[in-house]
Amino acid sequence: MIPRLGARGAAWVQRRLIEHVLNLAITAVGPASVTLWGAPNAAHGFFMHCRLQHGVRLARQVGGDLGARMRSTLRRQPGLLIGSDALGLTAEDLVRASAALGNADYLLQPAPDGGYVLIGARKPLPPLAGIAWSSGCEGRQTAARLARVGTLTWLAPARSDLDTPKDWRRARRQGQLEPLIHR
Secondary structure, eight states: HHHHHHHHHHHHHHHHHHHHHHHHHHHHGGGGOOOOESSOOOHHHHHHHHHHOOEEEEEEEOOOOOOHHHHHHHHHSSSSOOTTTOOTTOOHHHHHHHHHHTTTEEEEEETSSSEEEEEEEEOOOOTTTOOOOOTTOHHHHHHHHHHHHHHHOOOSSSOOOSSSSHHHHHHTTTTTTTTHHTT
């Protein structure tokens, strides 16, 4: 997003996206069930603000690629893991995902670009090393790994995320940015 918005603009959008996703999660499951995982640590001023403002727990992400961070997070706290850029996700999606996880070991909510905006796990994730992150193939590759070791549910429909300047333009045309901008 930096090429489109600059560093300060991209940081501002990221903060708004995190607040948006936190509000969805809190609406779906309540603040006591929500943890905000931060990197390089959870003591960043914005994360502390989120804890005070929303009543959520904070935890520090481990290092490594996205797969290693997701695997570590879901090993420590099984449940749903939501991307902070999951602009199109709704609270109803989270309620459905929570219910669906009762009947599956794993679940994924796809994004239109071949990735996913949400992953759920009732048991430990297998290693996700070698997944081609941000390639458009990561959803298919992750699903194949999960299906080898347990039952997998794909949730429909695909929900948009905000990864690139092209995503920003599409979201703007579709009016998806209004809740972020007018806070």
